[in-house]
Amino acid sequence: MELLPVDAHITAIDHNLLGLPGIGVTYVVRGESIALIETGTALTVPHTLAGLEKLGIQPEAVDHIICTHVHMDHAGGAGYLAAALPRASVHIHSMSAPHLVDPAKLMVSVRRAVGEEAWPLHGDVKPIPEERMRPAEEMRLDLGRDVILEAIATPGHSPDHLSYRDLKSGGLFIGDAAGLAMDRWELALPVTPVPAYDLAAHRSTIAMLRSLNLPRIYVTHHGPHDDVAFQLSRASEQLDALVDLIDRAIADGESDIASLAARWMPYPDDGPAGLVARSWSQMSIAGMLRYETKRRQG
């Protein structure tokens, strides 16, 4: 676990997602009350709790656990966190709240999306009592001391994807809406997973994000980035390259996910970061292949 200072009122806890630093964070946002944004997985929760302890934050002092969307690395740890932080409400898009109350269906779909190699790194999901859930799509949360968080719909990566604007800094907790930007591992790519990836929605979301002229984005994978225009253009160019690759693959009748992923996003590291790169790029190839195949079928 590492603590990364972000802004005067924001700290990121690097919670060792997938067993490595530099992959995933939980953001701690402090006004008079305290909100966590993103939960990591069940396996990262002990690191997040250690981070809170190191920040001198008592479990009872956390009021809100906020997720950008229901994927495991963003909401998978919500149940264990909610159990450890007894006063916190859990905010997520209302279309996804039922999956955190009763996670059985979610687990089947996650396993299919992340693949067998990366599946054991994702942990399990603890059900959350329904009365602790809050719909986040209209969220405007006043934490006190001028710290206000506002939800913005950013669908595409997933249909339930929300981002949260911090009105104090002007920055945006952007989840996966602009892809990965993991500087430590020199890995950046848009993530376009099965089963619900939507390219048209993703493109509109990126265009909308550009129009906001954001000073800063708080990326879940990984950390704050001030070069927002660059991040958004890169994500958009990489999406175009992915669509081209998939178009050609469909035309040539090619469907081997691993070899397409290696061509789209060659990543040299055979170590653990290589596994992460492989898993994420294969997930994107599979999702885009499904999206483009379905689109052709009308």
Ligand SMILES: [Zn+2]
């Ligand atoms: Zn995701």
